[in-house]
Amino acid sequence: xxxxxxxxxxxxxxxxxxxxxxxxxxxxxxxxxxxxxxxxxxxxxxxxxxxxxxxxxxxxxxxxxxxxxxxxxxxxxxxxxxxxxxxxxxxxxxxxxxxxxxxxxxxxxxxxxxxxxxxxxxxxxxxxxxxxxxxxxxxxxxxxxxxxxxxxxxxxxxxxxxxxxxxxxxxxxxxxxxxxxxxxxxxxxxxxxxxxxxxxxxxx
Numbered sequence: 001x002x003x004x005x006x007x008x009x010x011x012x013x014x015x016x017x018x019x020x021x022x023x024x025x026x027x028x029x030x031x032x033x034x035x036x037x038x039x040x041x042x043x044x045x046x047x048x049x050x051x052x053x054x055x056x057x058x059x060x061x062x063x064x065x066x067x068x069x070x071x072x073x074x075x076x077x078x079x080x081x082x083x084x085x086x087x088x089x090x091x092x093x094x095x096x097x098x099x100x101x102x103x104x105x106x107x108x109x110x111x112x113x114x115x116x117x118x119x120x121x122x123x124x125x126x127x128x129x130x131x132x133x134x135x136x137x138x139x140x141x142x143x144x145x146x147x148x149x150x151x152x153x154x155x156x157x158x159x160x161x162x163x164x165x166x167x168x169x170x171x172x173x174x175x176x177x178x179x180x181x182x183x184x185x186x187x188x189x190x191x192x193x194x195x196x197x198x199x200x201x202x203x204x
Contacts, residue, residue, distance in 0.1 A: 025197065033053075044083055056191060056194040059197060077150070079146070116134035117150075172184075
């Protein structure tokens, strides 16, 4: 087991050195949004699109420059949105999809804002990880999509599966939008191939 981890760590170092040319922040967003690069997985469920994006540490550090947890956690972006080709004309916010009463909406809003962690799980090799943080990025106003930044942490100081397993599988257990259990399987090699990010200095 220890030998396998050493091999995987060596592969990580080697792959990082083989990254493509650095990208600006805008270019990086385009790179992440392209499913062909392997870091974004999309499921369309009768008009509701669920997407998961595995975020490289360089991109996360740019989004959270003062966070000390980037290198010690795995971060993803979970997106729920309407498929524009089938979006009901009367619906302006995916958060109210299927809601039948004010009480139901209030319960959903509380869950989406404060308790999404219980619906998310990550499997890396033999390690099973509960979500330690899930934050809705755009919680104000009406929106055709809702985005959640989610984090997973190691089970212990000795745990390396989270950072070395060949596959990374996210499970989202939906309780509100009728899409059921969604699984997204990532290849760590795609994460290691992600380009570096150009840090653009602000002009004074």
